[in-house]
Amino acid sequence: MKKFLTALQLVITLLMVLFLVVPVLMSMLAGVTDNYAHGWRSGLTLRWVQQVWELYHGAIGLSILIALATLAITLVVGVPAGYALSRSRNRLARWLEGLMVLPVAIPGLASALALLVMYGSLTAFRTSAWFIVVGHVIFTLPFMVRSVTAICLGCDLKTLEEGAASLGATFWQRFTTVVLPNIRPGILAGALTVVTLSIGEFNLTWMLHTPTTQTLPVGLADAYASMRLEIGSAYTLIFFVMIVPLLTVLQSVSKPTGQQRGQRTNRMKQDQTA
Amino acid sequence: MKLDAIDITLQGCAKHYPNGHRALQPTDLSIGAGETLVLLGPSGCGKTTMLRLIAGLESPDAGGRILFGSDDVTRRSIEHRQVGMVFQNYALFPNMSVRQNIAYGLRIRKAPAAEIKRSVDELLALTRLTDFADRSIAQLSGGQRQRVALARALAPQPRVLLLDEPLTALDTQLREHVRGEMDRLLRQLGVTTVYVTHDQAEAMALGDRIVVMSAGRIEQIGAPREIYHRPANLAVARFIGTISQIDGDWTEQGLLCRGGLLPAPAGTPPLRQFWLRPEDAIVVPPELAHLRGTVAQAVFLGERTRLSIAGLSNEPVTVDITGRFAPVVGDAIGIQIRPEAWQANLTYAEAA
Numbered sequence: 164m165k166k167f168l169t170a171l172q173l174v175i176t177l178l179m180v181l182f183l184v185v186p187v188l189m190s191m192l193a194g195v196t197d198n199y200a201h202g203w204r205s206g207l208t209l210r211w212v213q214q215v216w217e218l219y220h221g222a223i224g225l226s227i228l229i230a231l232a233t234l235a236i237t238l239v240v241g242v243p244a245g246y247a248l249s250r251s252r253n254r255l256a257r258w259l260e261g262l263m264v265l266p267v268a269i270p271g272l273a274s275a276l277a278l279l280v281m282y283g284s285l286t287a288f289r290t291s292a293w294f295i296v297v298g299h300v301i302f303t304l305p306f307m308v309r310s311v312t313a314i315c316l317g318c319d320l321k322t323l324e325e326g327a328a329s330l331g332a333t334f335w336q337r338f339t340t341v342v343l344p345n346i347r348p349g350i351l352a353g354a355l356t357v358v359t360l361s362i363g364e365f366n367l368t369w370m371l372h373t374p375t376t377q378t379l380p381v382g383l384a385d386a387y388a389s390m391r392l393e394i395g396s397a398y399t400l401i402f403f404v405m406i407v408p409l410l411t412v413l414q415s416v417s418k419p420t421g422q423q424r425g426q427r428t429n430r431m432k433q434d435q436t437a
Numbered sequence: 438m439k440l441d442a443i444d445i446t447l448q449g450c451a452k453h454y455p456n457g458h459r460a461l462q463p464t465d466l467s468i469g470a471g472e473t474l475v476l477l478g479p480s481g482c483g484k485t486t487m488l489r490l491i492a493g494l495e496s497p498d499a500g501g502r503i504l505f506g507s508d509d510v511t512r513r514s515i516e517h518r519q520v521g522m523v524f525q526n527y528a529l530f531p532n533m534s535v536r537q538n539i540a541y542g543l544r545i546r547k548a549p550a551a552e553i554k555r556s557v558d559e560l561l562a563l564t565r566l567t568d569f570a571d572r573s574i575a576q577l578s579g580g581q582r583q584r585v586a587l588a589r590a591l592a593p594q595p596r597v598l599l600l601d602e603p604l605t606a607l608d609t610q611l612r613e614h615v616r617g618e619m620d621r622l623l624r625q626l627g628v629t630t631v632y633v634t635h636d637q638a639e640a641m642a643l644g645d646r647i648v649v650m651s652a653g654r655i656e657q658i659g660a661p662r663e664i665y666h667r668p669a670n671l672a673v674a675r676f677i678g679t680i681s682q683i684d685g686d687w688t689e690q691g692l693l694c695r696g697g698l699l700p701a702p703a704g705t706p707p708l709r710q711f712w713l714r715p716e717d718a719i720v721v722p723p724e725l726a727h728l729r730g731t732v733a734q735a736v737f738l739g740e741r742t743r744l745s746i747a748g749l750s751n752e753p754v755t756v757d758i759t760g761r762f763a764p765v766v767g768d769a770i771g772i773q774i775r776p777e778a779w780q781a782n783l784t785y786a787e788a789a
Contacts, residue, residue, distance in 0.1 A: 318531070319526070319528075322524055322526060322528040323528050323530060325494055325515070325522075325524070325528065326522070326524060326528035326529070326530070326589075327530070327541070327545075328494075328514070328515045328516045329492060329494075329515050329516075329520055329521070329522035329590070329599075330516075330541050330542035330545060330589070330590075330592075330593060331516050331517075331519070331542055331545045331546055331593060332516060332541075332545045333516055336545055340541075340545075341530055341532070344532035345530070345531060345532050
């Protein structure tokens with residue numbers, strides 16, 4: 164009976180996975196099919212992928228630049244903010260935390276509209292990629308802050324800092340030698356979430372973009388809407404090739420195992436002896 | 438290794454928090470150079486607040502002063518006080534090895550590499566951690582972590598060593614062993630030490646003097662024997678060790694209670710109850726005893742047997758006996774009181 168239930172569970176899980184994965188695989192397959200109307204028997208080709216690259220490599224490059232800029236800003240703002248929030252657990256801190264998550268809860272279109280109303284008349288800013296970066300920062304910042312706050316509380320940073328202070332370390336010495344190394348996994352997990360979200364963000368970006376500031380997902384929508392199905396599918400393929408490795412890394416660093424922790428300390432030892 | 442000893446003075450140090458909670462009443466305290474002073478009391482009595490004031494992790498309310506020798510450190514934060522602190526959970530840096538943890542204080546002071554190495558090696562040997570120098574903290578046992586925490590606190594040659602329940606995280610067997618080691622180490626170092634604990638056995642074993650605290654106040658300061666045998670009041674007596682109450686009526690000869698007449702020394706003022714430590718009773722055959730009762734409970738603890746005796750007073754009275762005598766529940770039993778036990782009772786009567 165138990166065996167049967169396990170088997171049933173496995174079958175249901177597999178069916179669910181197939182249900183979700185097959186359309187994605189079909190889409191990617193369509194991207195390398197010569198003529199989708201005639202099925203993959205018409206032959207496989209990289210023509211569509213090449214076309215997509217020629218048409219949209221600007222969007223792909225821009226997406227990466229925007230993601231990196233977003234990451235830089237969320238690191239500079241989010242890490243100190245997350246650390247500060249973990250230190251003060253009063254009402255104001257909780258209120259700020261809630262306020263910060265608001266842009267995640269409300270539709271991206273609404274945040275984008277607000278940005279347009281506010282800064283739409285500043286033409287130079289509005290037409291630059293920085294306008295999109297600002298939108299992405301608003302959307303991704305809470306993920307960085309939360310990740311950092313959680314790890315600060317999780318590793319009892321307050322006591323570690325008191326320990327360092329008792330040994331004569333000033334605030335900056337504590338921050339660089341104790342705080343940062345111990346919250347590194349949280350920063351890393353936050354950073355990968357930010358990059359992944361930024362590269363995939365569509366809602367807000369679609370509202371904020373101009374013809375010269377088209378990102379990867381916006382280009383994808385454009386390709387779906389105005390090109391052959393094969394081109395749209397080839398686009399999906401490129402998107403996957405970019406995002407899957409990121410997701411894999413994200414998965415492995417956000418759940419550090421004991422072994423990885425050991426490796427980390429070893430690495431640090433090498434850093435310090437070097 | 439030998440450290441310089443300085444004396445510490447607290448003058449009118451009080452602490453209250455913004456929420457109105459008064460953790461420490463205005464307190465004066467002098468700690469002798471090289472002394473091991475134990476702050477003892479139940480949780481919430483203010484002992485940890487006092488330690489954190491000395492450390493510089495908290496600052497006293499206006500008017501309080503803290504002096505290290507003649508150096509007023511009241512306005513100085515912890516990183517400039519040159520104290521060594523061992524935390525209850527040790528607060529070891531998980532991102533560093535044992536050696537790096539111990540070296541941290543010297544590295545922060547930018548000591549020369551050769552000096553750091555020499556000093557850390559000495560401390561590793563002193564705390565018998567040489568073989569574990571390159572381990573990460575996660576790979577250590579509780580006792581080893583405790584030793585790393587102590588070595589780390591000692592490395593920068595602190596002016597005072599502050600220990601916040603350093604043995605609480607260890608299991609009972611290990612605790613007694615580490616306590617012995619710590620006693621040896623503290624005496625060898627000669628550094629002024631303030632030690633916070635809620636464990637009276639720990640306090641007696643390690644303290645040159647014990648400060649008994651409750652509700653943010655100092656109840657008594659004294660050597661362990663003094664605290665135990667001459668407690669300032671009943672609250673202290675109750676907190677240090679076990680004590681039983683024998684109620685009765687006062688007569689010319691002594692205290693007349695349910696179990697018989699407890700004769701009092703001449704000149705004893707009238708009392709309505711007698712407080713008894715378990716070891717101040719001697720078990721004798723009932724027909725020869727002043728007080729008679731029956732065994733309500735007998736717990737064999739190895740080196741002694743703890744008896745709970747009914748029929749002496751309203752509540753059962755706790756008495757310890759040593760040796761191989763093995764009374765069972767229901768046995769008739771007689772006790773005599775050691776004459777020294779009267780002395781403490783006079784103090785309680787005076788304090789009341």
